[in-house]
Amino acid sequence: MSDANVARAGAQPNAAAPPAGEARLQVRALGKHFGAVQALSDVDLDLPAGQVTALCGDNGAGKTVLTKCIAGIFQADQGQILWEGKPVHIRSPRDAAHLGIETVYQDLALADNLDIVQNMFLARERLRGGLLDEDAMERDAAETLASLRVTTVRSIRQPVGSLSGGQRQSVAVAKAVMWNSKLVLLDEPTAALGVVQTKMVLDLVRRLRDRGLAVMVISHNLNDVFEVADRIAVLYLGRMVIQDAASAFDRQRVVQYMTSGGTNGSG
Ligand SMILES: Nc1ncnc2c1ncn2[C@@H]1O[C@H](COP(=O)(O)OP(=O)(O)O)[C@@H](O)[C@H]1O
Numbered sequence: 001m002s003d004a005n006v007a008r009a010g011a012q013p014n015a016a017a018p019p020a021g022e023a024r025l026q027v028r029a030l031g032k033h034f035g036a037v038q039a040l041s042d043v044d045l046d047l048p049a050g051q052v053t054a055l056c057g058d059n060g061a062g063k064t065v066l067t068k069c070i071a072g073i074f075q076a077d078q079g080q081i082l083w084e085g086k087p088v089h090i091r092s093p094r095d096a097a098h099l100g101i102e103t104v105y106q107d108l109a110l111a112d113n114l115d116i117v118q119n120m121f122l123a124r125e126r127l128r129g130g131l132l133d134e135d136a137m138e139r140d141a142a143e144t145l146a147s148l149r150v151t152t153v154r155s156i157r158q159p160v161g162s163l164s165g166g167q168r169q170s171v172a173v174a175k176a177v178m179w180n181s182k183l184v185l186l187d188e189p190t191a192a193l194g195v196v197q198t199k200m201v202l203d204l205v206r207r208l209r210d211r212g213l214a215v216m217v218i219s220h221n222l223n224d225v226f227e228v229a230d231r232i233a234v235l236y237l238g239r240m241v242i243q244d245a246a247s248a249f250d251r252q253r254v255v256q257y258m259t260s261g262g263t264n265g266s267g
């Protein structure tokens with residue numbers, strides 16, 4: 001990895017990092033139903049650059065559906081998505097990837113039998129003269145992991161099935177940011193992790209933010225939320241009941257919004 005700095009072909013950390021807080025993605029009045037189920041109603045959400053936004057809400061609140069609308073897996077019935085201030089139609093995950101939106105899903109979608117490099121380049125393999133360019137892929141994977149300080153994996157040629165939960169999650173996140181991404185969506189990244197591994201992943205989330213990416217983290221865990229979030233947004237029965245700076249909340253208030261939409265609490 002010693003010459004990694006010389007041949008930088010892939011990711012560009014800090015490339016054109018905008019001032020923190022600049023609007024990157026804005027969701028406006030989004031609606032989505034499945035048959036009779038109104039999964040999202042009139043949802044607004046701001047995801048600024050250089051900030052971590054925690055998306056909270058009880059089971060069934062619409063967190064995953066909202067994420068999938070942004071990621072191009074679902075099409076909203078109403079409303080608009082603005083990317084860097086301009087209206088966009090994100091009709092497929094490919095559209096999302098073109099804009100610089102990457103998603104890490106709950107189930108991770110890593111292939112256990114493939115090694116770390118193969119996973120990071122899955123379906124985006126780098127070719128040279130019609131053959132896989134293993135050297136370039138290995139170098140870029142190593143560089144991305146190193147730049148994110150994912151240092152606990154012993155070899156990037158080890159199968160993903162042999163990694164711990166935290167390492168797997170780190171590889172999934174590194175894979176997501178390797179493609180010059182500008183917005184990373186993480187659905188419950190720490191749900192299956194122990195204390196040490198959770199810390200590792202939250203550190204990684206902070207590093208993405210410090211690079212100027214917009215980050216959205218879905219989490220049930222209020223410890224994680226308060227540890228890492230700059231902003232908190234709460235969905236309740238498919239409606240966005242509040243979004244504000246994390247400093248405007250305490251745990252009790254977030255729980256109140258999550259469980260009642262904030263209407264019957266005492267403040
Ligand atoms: N593919 C689907 N088909 C039908 N209903 C769905 C589908 N995906 C989600 N829903 C419904 O939309 C609502 C929000 O779900 P979801 O976004 O998964 O909640 P969560 O906040 O737990 O992630 C739920 O009522 C769920 O049953």
Ligand SMILES: [Mg+2]
Pocket residue numbers: 063064
């Ligand atoms: Mg969900």
